[in-house]
Amino acid sequence: MTASELLAAVSPALGQRILDEVHATDKELYRVALAGAAQAKKVRPVFLERQPRSDRHRSMIAALARPEFNMVAGNLISGWLIKNQQPLLIAFLDALKIPHEKGVVENLPDKVDDTELKNAVSSLLEKNQPEIVALYLHAFYSMNEANWPTLDVMLHEDDRLMLGAR
Secondary structure, three states, rough: OOHHHHHOOOOOHHHHHHHHHHHHOOOHHHHHHHHHHHHHOOHHHHHHOOOOOHHHHHHHHHHOOOHHEEEEEHHHHHHHHHHOOHHHHHHHHHHHOOOOOOOOOOOOOOOOOHHHHHHHHHHHHHHOHHHHHHHHHHHHHOOOOOHHHHHHHHHHHHHHHHHHHH
């Protein structure tokens, strides 16, 4: 899934949460997302800024879910995950024994142990909101080009990891 498809697939509540948290923790990223949404709607950013935040965020998610805004959507998702979901990222990478810097990886291994991967995913699902885990794993797989066959199968067949099915 592309980043814009991921944004289109998340629940409205998670979309609101992502933008609320980015607004609170990364003003520059929020401004970029707002500018992208304004461009998609062919309005000036100030038009969106004047809307109630919940309406603005709903509108922003819908705009950034368009394919031509895939880069902005990707920056929004990855920025939110790194800043606001760092413990989840760290737990996943630690469970797979992948070296990282606060949840950010320079080089992913070509393959991982299937049992460790399944255990890592199960552990994340037990300790975190399933939709956030699903978003992270879909983003991790598509944005990092982690071509791990077992993860691909899990993302397509495990109901707990389905986006848009809620």
